[in-house]
Amino acid sequence: MIRFESISKTWPDGTRALSNISLDVPKGQFCVILGPSGAGKSTLLRAVNGLTQPTQGSVAIDGTVLTPATERALRKRVAMIHQHFNLTNRMSVAGNVLAGLLPVVSTVRALLGWFKPEHRAKACRLLGHVGLSPEHLQRRAGDLSGGQQQRVGVARAFMNDPEVVLADEPVASLDPKISRDILALIRDAAKERNATVLCSLHQVDLAREFADRLVGMRDGRVVFDGIPAEFTDARVEALYHGVRWEDAPKADKQPGMPALEVAIA
Ligand SMILES: Nc1ncnc2c1ncn2[C@@H]1O[C@H](COP(=O)(O)OP(=O)(O)OP(=O)(O)O)[C@@H](O)[C@H]1O
Numbered sequence: 231m232i233r234f235e236s237i238s239k240t241w242p243d244g245t246r247a248l249s250n251i252s253l254d255v256p257k258g259q260f261c262v263i264l265g266p267s268g269a270g271k272s273t274l275l276r277a278v279n280g281l282t283q284p285t286q287g288s289v290a291i292d293g294t295v296l297t298p299a300t301e302r303a304l305r306k307r308v309a310m311i312h313q314h315f316n317l318t319n320r321m322s323v324a325g326n327v328l329a330g331l332l333p334v335v336s337t338v339r340a341l342l343g344w345f346k347p348e349h350r351a352k353a354c355r356l357l358g359h360v361g362l363s364p365e366h367l368q369r370r371a372g373d374l375s376g377g378q379q380q381r382v383g384v385a386r387a388f389m390n391d392p393e394v395v396l397a398d399e400p401v402a403s404l405d406p407k408i409s410r411d412i413l414a415l416i417r418d419a420a421k422e423r424n425a426t427v428l429c430s431l432h433q434v435d436l437a438r439e440f441a442d443r444l445v446g447m448r449d450g451r452v453v454f455d456g457i458p459a460e461f462t463d464a465r466v467e468a469l470y471h472g473v474r475w476e477d478a479p480k481a482d483k484q485p486g487m488p489a490l491e492v493a494i495a
Pocket residue numbers: 241242243245246247265266267268269270271272273274
């Protein structure tokens with residue numbers, strides 16, 4: 231389980247990206263974070279693997295709180311899938327998937343390509359699962375299409391059997407058909423291993439289709455938390471087009487114009 235306990239993040243320039251968020255994401259759950267640009271989705275995800283340090287509060291995985299002392303060990307249990315794939319373009323597809331072992335294999339070994347035969351076999355197996363054929367193995371990653379590159383990104387993420395997968399807009403630059411395929415791959419691979427997925431998305435239809443749970447964020451706060459069936463069109467409208475959080479009047483003072491949290495709670 232991932233536990234966010236009262237976490238806040240204020241950037242040095244004063245931008246408040248997260249405001250007192252408390253959230254438990256149970257093991258095996260596919261939890262999708264939705265919200266307009268700047269809502270704090272990436273900041274929340276990046277707090278789980280230490281790429282962002284909260285200014286207040288804590289993040290824990292299965293009871294181990296992320297601290298400088300535990301970060302290295304926790305990172306081995308967390309994988310990330312990126313919007314822009316983050317592959318090493320000049321390296322082969324196989325090399326990129328094997329790079330998923332970097333948290334547990336020495337950099338020297340990785341640079342020299344010294345991977346155990348069982349690791350190589352696993353990389354091939356994973357590439358098969360994400361729909362790439364053996365002929366792709368030695369191709370330069372940068373030469374693949376966007377959809378193929380993200381398949382490599384998914385295979386890499388599962389190389390180290392992660393307990394937590396962070397997917398930050400994993401299908402933002404892909405067409406709708408490929409996006410659905412990629413999300414299905416992430417969901418199925420995670421369910422098979424009972425891994426927890428925290429995934430930010432901009433596509434509401436895909437979020438409704440794939441999520442076990444939806445969390446809506448606005449201005450660094452959680453303003454919706456429920457199952458997809460509860461995320462009605464009115465709530466979508468309020469999340470994306472409602473008044474700005476800071477401008478929202480108090481609900482009980484102006485009944486005609488409820489505060490955002492009331493509008494979509
Ligand atoms: N390194 C940084 N320094 C200062 N402000 C930052 C930094 N990174 C993010 N922010 C600010 O923090 C807030 C939340 O950003 P974040 O990237 O988490 O939003 P997001 O919901 O992921 O948006 P998007 O949908 O556009 O990816 C924004 O106001 C953003 O400008």
